[in-house]
Amino acid sequence: MIPLRKALSSSVGKKFIMAFSGLCLGGFIVVHLLGNLALYRADGAAFNLYAATLESFGKFIIAAELGLIALFLLHAISAMLLKLNHWGARPERYSVVKSKGGESKSTLASRNMIISGGVIFAFVILHVWSFKYGPGITEGYTAAGGAHGEIRDLHRLVVESFHNPLIVSAYVFVMLLLGGHLWHAFWSGLQSFGLTNPRYTKGLYCLGSMFAVVLSVGFLMIPIWIFFDLSTVLLGAIK
Numbered sequence: 347m348i349p350l351r352k353a354l355s356s357s358v359g360k361k362f363i364m365a366f367s368g369l370c371l372g373g374f375i376v377v378h379l380l381g382n383l384a385l386y387r388a389d390g391a392a393f394n395l396y397a398a399t400l401e402s403f404g405k406f407i408i409a410a411e412l413g414l415i416a417l418f419l420l421h422a423i424s425a426m427l428l429k430l431n432h433w434g435a436r437p438e439r440y441s442v443v444k445s446k447g448g449e450s451k452s453t454l455a456s457r458n459m460i461i462s463g464g465v466i467f468a469f470v471i472l473h474v475w476s477f478k479y480g481p482g483i484t485e486g487y488t489a490a491g492g493a494h495g496e497i498r499d500l501h502r503l504v505v506e507s508f509h510n511p512l513i514v515s516a517y518v519f520v521m522l523l524l525g526g527h528l529w530h531a532f533w534s535g536l537q538s539f540g541l542t543n544p545r546y547t548k549g550l551y552c553l554g555s556m557f558a559v560v561l562s563v564g565f566l567m568i569p570i571w572i573f574f575d576l577s578t579v580l581l582g583a584i585k
């Protein structure tokens with residue numbers, strides 16, 4: 347605990363913690379999207395089996411979830427402390443915001459990281475509450491899981507949720523914010539780790555932007571895909 351408190355008391359330490367926790371959270375988001383790709387199939391068996399397999403890891407999955415909560419908290423706390431330091435050092439905010447150009451990469455997303463981060467944080471709480479702790483086997487959301495026996499029909503819950511236009515719109519909005527957040531985060535994280543050799547700047551910036559776009563679009567297309575039942579529509583068009 348002491349080294350953590352020490353790290354959080356210096357600005358370099360806070361930046362490092364923010365970048366490291368952000369990197370790990372980025373890894374989780376990639377894995378989460380890969381698992382959720384099964385939702386692009388109209389038949390929910392693959393997705394339900396995937397969720398049941400994760401569940402079957404028992405204590406390992408609980409340890410991973412606790413690690414994830416710690417990462418989210420570290421990321422949010424270090425970001426807020428850095429923002430407070432920044433405001434403390436410069437009490438009057440600029441009346442006109444101007445990009446320094448070049449390597450500063452000041453964009454709408456970079457200037458509003460704390461806002462997009464706050465919205466994503468609130469989203470994750472509501473999201474986990476509604477899906478992970480939403481109706482399950484006792485409420486009749488059951489499916490046949492082969493060797494797993496009777497499993498939770500998580501696919502049905504997701505599909506029902508994504509037939510509500512308000513939920514779909516909220517997801518699309520948050521996934522766009524997530525894209526903006528990741529766009530700047532990748533770049534800023536590299537700078538925190540001192541990995542910004544001018545020779546590779548353009549390539550790394552491009553890579554970060556592609557990473558953000560793929561993740562944002564990959565996630566936001568799921569509610570749209572389900573809402574418009576695109577797998578049936580597209581299959582019908584092909585036949």
Ligand code: HEM
Nearest residue numbers: 378382397411470474477478500504517524565566568569
């Ligand atoms: C369309 C986009 C998304 C869909 C369809 C989706 C779907 C799901 C589902 C179904 C669960 C419950 C899994 C289970 O109970 O086994 C879940 C859990 C979770 N999701 Fe998402 N998710 C999406 C986007 C996101 C994003 C963008 C984040 C983070 C920024 C996120 C963070 C989480 C977390 C932290 C959990 C809890 C994991 C656990 O405790 O095992 N999700 N998601």
